[in-house]
Amino acid sequence: MPINRRVFMTGLAVAASGAARAAGAEARGLFWTATPPGEPPSFLFGYARTAAAVTADIVKDGDRFAEQAQRVVADIPNVQFARISLPHDRLPPISGRVSAATADRIRAVIDKSFSSLPNKDKLSGFETALLLHAEGQTPAQPSVGGTIAEHAQATGKPIAYLVSADEAKAAFHPPDPVALDQRINEQTLVYLLDLRDRLGPIGKYEESLYTARRTDDLSKLGVEMKQHGALTTADLLPTSTLEETILARALQAVQTPQDRAFLMVAVGTLTRDGGVLSKLRESGVQVALSA
Numbered sequence: 001m002p003i004n005r006r007v008f009m010t011g012l013a014v015a016a017s018g019a020a021r022a023a024g025a026e027a028r029g030l031f032w033t034a035t036p037p038g039e040p041p042s043f044l045f046g047y048a049r050t051a052a053a054v055t056a057d058i059v060k061d062g063d064r065f066a067e068q069a070q071r072v073v074a075d076i077p078n079v080q081f082a083r084i085s086l087p088h089d090r091l092p093p094i095s096g097r098v099s100a101a102t103a104d105r106i107r108a109v110i111d112k113s114f115s116s117l118p119n120k121d122k123l124s125g126f127e128t129a130l131l132l133h134a135e136g137q138t139p140a141q142p143s144v145g146g147t148i149a150e151h152a153q154a155t156g157k158p159i160a161y162l163v164s165a166d167e168a169k170a171a172f173h174p175p176d177p178v179a180l181d182q183r184i185n186e187q188t189l190v191y192l193l194d195l196r197d198r199l200g201p202i203g204k205y206e207e208s209l210y211t212a213r214r215t216d217d218l219s220k221l222g223v224e225m226k227q228h229g230a231l232t233t234a235d236l237l238p239t240s241t242l243e244e245t246i247l248a249r250a251l252q253a254v255q256t257p258q259d260r261a262f263l264m265v266a267v268g269t270l271t272r273d274g275g276v277l278s279k280l281r282e283s284g285v286q287v288a289l290s291a
Helices: 005-019 055-067 100-111 124-132 144-154 166-170 175-181 186-198 202-210 215-227 239-254 267-271 277-282
Strands: 031-035 042-047 069-073 159-161 261-266 286-289
Touching: 031 055, 042 055, 042 144, 042 239, 042 267, 055 144, 100 124, 100 166, 100 186, 124 175, 124 186, 124 202, 144 159, 144 261, 159 267, 166 239, 186 202, 186 277, 202 215, 215 267, 239 261, 239 267, 239 277, 261 267, 267 277, 277 286
Parallel strands: 042 261, 069 159, 069 261
Antiparallel strands: 031 042, 031 286
């Protein structure tokens, strides 16, 4: 299972989006203008690991705002992390841990959406939960954030990062698939299957929330899934300390700007209660939704 920058930052987006929401949290939108007193404004964009192919209007807005800035500031460079090896001899098939009815429901989804997957009958609870969560998502190659950043660089905009590659590598510690597998029980899988029955493939539904800029609904879904024990990418990566670092440095970049910047930060880190936008408002920075 390869872990790179896009997967790593998805962990930040999911972890932050799953945080508790308050009345001041952002309900809708992905682009904001932040203007400190007496300083030039910065543009802020909340990205997710969503395909550029299904977010053409978001890419268009991102290109427009980036072109108005003098430079681009992203949260983390593209880092290739170590591959996660799954110890299959210690991951029992989920089919032997759930009822026949639940096993049949799981098999129906896997056969339909992951028909070419090898050893489908030996999937663990860990693997099954991740597949149910990701089902239907458009491959994010290229991603919305990556496409906007590449366009900005092609037009001559310099790019800097809030977190260095060395800091990102130091923050990464391989997860324990066996421990995570033991967390997945039949109740969690039934919840995911019922959620799929209600909303359609979960990955596709989350993608639709982001493309519609429904950040509050995306956050609420993350909270609900976490409450039911579902795995998120955040479970694969230790992101909380790194997220706080990104948040603090994003605030500093906006509050003490060198010039007009276009900041790209994971959507949850940007919009959650206690995130970048609310912290900026608390410090006296004027924040306005742009798109």
